[in-house]
Amino acid sequence: MSFKPAKWPRKLRSQEWFGGTSKDAIYHRGWMRNQGFPVDLFDGRPVIGILNTWSELTPCNAHLRDLAERVKHGIYEAGGFPVEVPVFSASESAFRPTAMMFRNIAAMAVEEQIRGQPMDGVVCLVGCDKTTPSLLMGAASCDLPTIMVSGGPMLNGYFNGERVGSGTHIWRFNAAVKAGDMSIEEFTAAEASMSRSAGSCNTMGTASTMASMAEALGMALSGNAAIPAVDSRRRVMAQMSGRRIVQMVKDDLKPSDVLTKEAFENAIRTNAAIGGSTNAVIHLLAIAGRVGVDLSLEDWDRCGRDVPTILNLMPSGEYLMEEFFYAGGLPVVIKRLGEAGLLHKDALTVSGESAWEQVKDVVNHNEEVIRPADRPLTQSGGVAVLKGNLAPLGAVLKPSAATATLMVHRGRAVVFEDIDDYKARIDDPDLDIDETCVMVLKNCGPKGYPGMAEVGNMALPAKVLRKGITDMVRISDARMSGTAFGTVVLHVSPEAAQGGPLAVVQSGDFIELDVPNRRLHLDIPNEELAKRVAAWVSPIERPTSGYAMLHHDHVEGADSGADLDFLKGCRGAPVGRDSH
Template structure:
């Protein structure tokens, strides 16, 4: 038989007789109705992630057909395969807990099955980073296809788009400004089409970063899910996947130190999701690239905010697409970018931008670098005695009057404690206090949920308080807003300083100085540290045990220690407290 190593003859099942393996595989492939001529074609695998538990991906069957059309037109054989799909609002305790599992599924199926290149179909928040993490680790020629954002809806003449508007209306409901009937009406109007959230939340931020990294076709990050251009992008992605076979470009050639720095600049210019720092750290870590939060701050100080989208601005993703999209942002940032990085089309970023130099831009949505919305980036890292290895604040979505102040800590020891007491009329809290949530980080039983957006206590909301300083080791939805310090590292469950905060402690926040300090003397902290007990037990079995033993803190991207590139220093499998379990 012909000695083939590609297409359906690649990565053969081992029966001890290679020719028999090819013979058997072709026989079984023919049972699906493929002709021998089709089976001679190069194979494009399609990592396919629809799910009844993932509303963002409900249009994927139509997109899949467009990808296949492109693959066949370019001379390839498209073969889709399922992987885990992560629907953000349908997972408990949080989708981040299962991102690494999806990345492992993606990596192993790319590596184990016969494909010469792969299309990664993702969209909802954690699916995009999970696929990129898996693809970088597998390092087989890969191109991503984003599902796209949903279109906006209307309520009483006002545009609505999940989920910044859902939080805004919920805050009004909690404050007693709208009634139960109206909030139920709003509920049915927030998300009315296929696609991801219509604002610059985590899903759209990660789509834009995928384009900034060079892992998707140019101009495709922001196309609405229901737009005909989304299907044309899917077809073009299928064609590009076949071209990758003849001129292979592997993910580790694209995800490099320079391209990751470009992605960080784009994140800052977008005023994008804080979650993206965790995901970008994890993706970079698979390629052997470390993200330094001090360097991130330096980039933030010289990268302006250019995009006027909710939750920090007024517009929606459909407006961003019509205004010029990622191409316009990259052109504005051009003097600050590393231009000689490779992209999935085989062009450098410089070549890509040269070809797109004269495109029109709507300046009401995408500002120029000379007249930015904000002179500095949308996110900043904080350090200090409360966060020795860093914390994150989305300053573009915060109240600047709260940036330089000292406050009294009002502490919630867990999510259950928060839920039980936040609306208690007897809660001792005022608008100048700093609300602190403990045990919601990656090592906690809750798995670092998007709980950092602590609700304003009902009695303060009713009095008109719209923002206050909130601090936690949790994450926050990219659609949320407020003066919220997140990702405090080390987290409380692993014995970090956050676990030592008590009601009445004083905390000092200085965004100017990049500091977050717990103003308690070391002798008292040492006493509290000796009294500190374990917050939860390590699960005895299954994925929960693997997660507890291997998950890294936020500064490691919450990836598993054993999945990071061997080129990076060993960070250890877990904290000492978790190892003790």
């Protein structure tokens, strides 16, 4: 069979590898054909890379190989050539010291795989929470046509007749065991009910939040975020996304066309409306940095502060992702934002339609799950950005998951120097702590942990839990799982490992939290604070090899997205020189 390139509106990037009859083209096509691909697949049709984060050690993504096949069907139907490419998969449930440490290397690996291989467009198959931002970051850096496809949340869990949210009930049941209200046997029996199907967390944890952010940004088809992993409509979404990416290549519709400042503002307001994870703050800042959009913590407070949380979903509310989908999913929330004048309606999406066009006719099927604007879960949702002498560059708190009576609080600090110190002392009966105190955890930021682990939602001392107390003010430079809850101040910047004021807080100091006025204050004289900072010596040893060293030397603070400094900016995907 002879090779004759087909006509396409423009020369495709992949033809630099596969087009023509040169030695190099025959070399590239020849090796690909050992998989049984017909020669006419290389005739000039778009080559679509399906970047698959499938891994059996990433449980949320373990079903993505099936979805990849559905994406392939769609690509073939639309006249494209799909190629499945495994990429770095960071699981929050298994990676140590924390998956967040590897988000940036995953993004770097994805970027180089796109840049160095013959792809004209990209479908990102994602699920567990770090896979969504890492693939978005890598794709944004290359700026080839890209569409996101999420794996979807798992089915609802039930235990003893109670609706059980994955992640959220881990914290609740663990606290109940420490308080003596639940036996360890009951806790272990509940394990099977927490994760009873394929998919990511069924609460509004970071996985569901980031799936929602991808959709709100316009980088996924409308409705993508909430379809359960095992619902047949998830497969349909994958197939339709496969069809759509081929047209996106034809139209040359790139991430830079979609990821505008207006798109990020839409996502921030959506995050407020759904009670999304504070982790979205770091991830969106990092994604914006890759595409060259000027986004800051101040934008989070400005855009999200007056947006009511209308989604009644754990950990802030009572329902789970299944009910969210049945109620109409994220399109209903985005429509509500548009009706309230809180949406940039003309923002372009990967569908080719505007943000408003694709949601204006959707219907809310359950107003207990997605509440009307006059009956929100929290009147002022969003992410509160706090500043003060304890957090000069900012810190964040999620009001919808906090206790209203603790939003203005002054308490005595009980300090833990690192996570090991916390674990060693938290349940010591002699620990001088009560419910009025402020728990402070240091050295758990991007450099300190290393990687900024989800340890900010410190479990309360057993002796406090036994009194029936369920929340205390907690402050750290760490992150918190999106499935968790409480009056928890996170991402304190600069972090303790960089010598920020958090590093010199001492037990017995008084700390003032004033969320309405966005203030976080260490109540000591300025002279004393300066004296302590001047005398501070870092307890963190610099790694001397491997990725840990690269990460330590180049990771930025949480206030700017915790990306590696040399990865910021869109570098494009030029075709390199062929060495064969």
